[in-house]
Amino acid sequence: MDDRNLWRSRASALVEATLTRPRIGHSREVARLASELCDRFHGDEEKGYIGGMAHDLARELDVAEILLLAETDGQPVRDWEKDSPMLLHGRAAAAILLKHTGYSDPETLQAIRDHVTGRGSMGMISKIVFAADFLEPTRELVSPEFRRRTIALSLDEMVLAVLERKMHFVRQARQALSPDSLSLHEELAAHA
Ligand SMILES: [Fe+2]
Ligand SMILES: [Fe+2]
Numbered sequence: 001m002d003d004r005n006l007w008r009s010r011a012s013a014l015v016e017a018t019l020t021r022p023r024i025g026h027s028r029e030v031a032r033l034a035s036e037l038c039d040r041f042h043g044d045e046e047k048g049y050i051g052g053m054a055h056d057l058a059r060e061l062d063v064a065e066i067l068l069l070a071e072t073d074g075q076p077v078r079d080w081e082k083d084s085p086m087l088l089h090g091r092a093a094a095a096i097l098l099k100h101t102g103y104s105d106p107e108t109l110q111a112i113r114d115h116v117t118g119r120g121s122m123g124m125i126s127k128i129v130f131a132a133d134f135l136e137p138t139r140e141l142v143s144p145e146f147r148r149r150t151i152a153l154s155l156d157e158m159v160l161a162v163l164e165r166k167m168h169f170v171r172q173a174r175q176a177l178s179p180d181s182l183s184l185h186e187e188l189a190a191h192a
Contacts, residue, residue, distance in 0.1 A: 007046065010101040011053045018057055018096070027053050029136035030129070037128045041155050044125070050103060051111040051129040058092035066092045072099075073113070080178055087178060090116040118163055120183030127159045134162045141169070160188040 015027050034052035038045040058066050063085040069092035070085075071077060081087050094112040097103055107125045114126040115133050122130070135147050135158075142165075150161045163185055170177055 007101070007103050008049055008053070011050045011097065011103065014097065014100050015053055015057060019060055023056055023059060026136065026138055027056055029138050030055060030132045033136050034128050034132040037132060037155070038125075041124065041128065043128060044107075047105060047108045047111070047125045048128050048132070050097075050105075051108045051115075051125055052132055054093055054097040054108075055090065055112045055115045055129055055133060056093060057096045057112075058089040061089075061092065069095045078179075080176060084175070087116050090114065114180075117178040117180045118159070118166075118184040119180040120187045122159075122184065124155070127155055131155070131158045131162050134166065156188055156191065160185070160192055163188065 012028075012031075016024055019027065031049045031052035034048035035045045037043070038048035058069060061069070066088050067077065067085050070081075070088035072095045073091055075091070077088070090113045094109040097112065098109060103109075107123055110123065111126040111129040114122055115129050118130050119126070131150075134142060135151055137147065146161075146165070150158055153161060163181060167177060167181060167185065170181075
């Protein structure tokens with residue numbers, strides 16, 4: 001097995017050993033769509049695949065475990081993350097992937113951390129995993145029409161459309177918007 005397949009297989013095996021069936025299916029679809037988008041936008045397909053596969057590794061843990069894992073990346077836990085610790089499931093997932101497989105590519109780990117809320121100044125792999133998480137075809141809250149229209153856009157337009165839809169859901173649920181989502185929105189809307 002060459003190195004490429006080795007890391008993909010390790011990430012897939014970890015996801016299969018960690019998550020429940022529906023979420024394994026979601027993770028596979030995000031990996032598939034993220035690698036397709038990497039191919040289209042000239043990103044590293046392996047990073048998209050592994051980022052997509054591993055992004056929700058911590059999604060089924062309880063908040064106390066998520067907090068502990070997230071803190072291992074050395075970054076501070078900010079006030080809004082303390083208020084809604086599920087926002088940290090990306091940071092916790094990156095920590096799990098690193099700890100259990102040794103996969104340490106910084107861009108991929110950052111994409112996994114960024115997938116929950118987005119963030120200003122995201123790199124290409126972060127943008128791709130963020131969009132693929134929302135647009136993969138098994139997500140029921142996304143209509144086929146929205147998916148088709150959004151996937152056809154440029155990468156920044158795609159991320160903006162996904163972000164606006166996610167922000168709409170957050171507002172509908174009367175939850176607070178993360179400052180990271182707001183700074184991504186400001187950045188993308190300025191160039192739209
Ligand atoms: Fe997630
Ligand atoms: Fe997800």
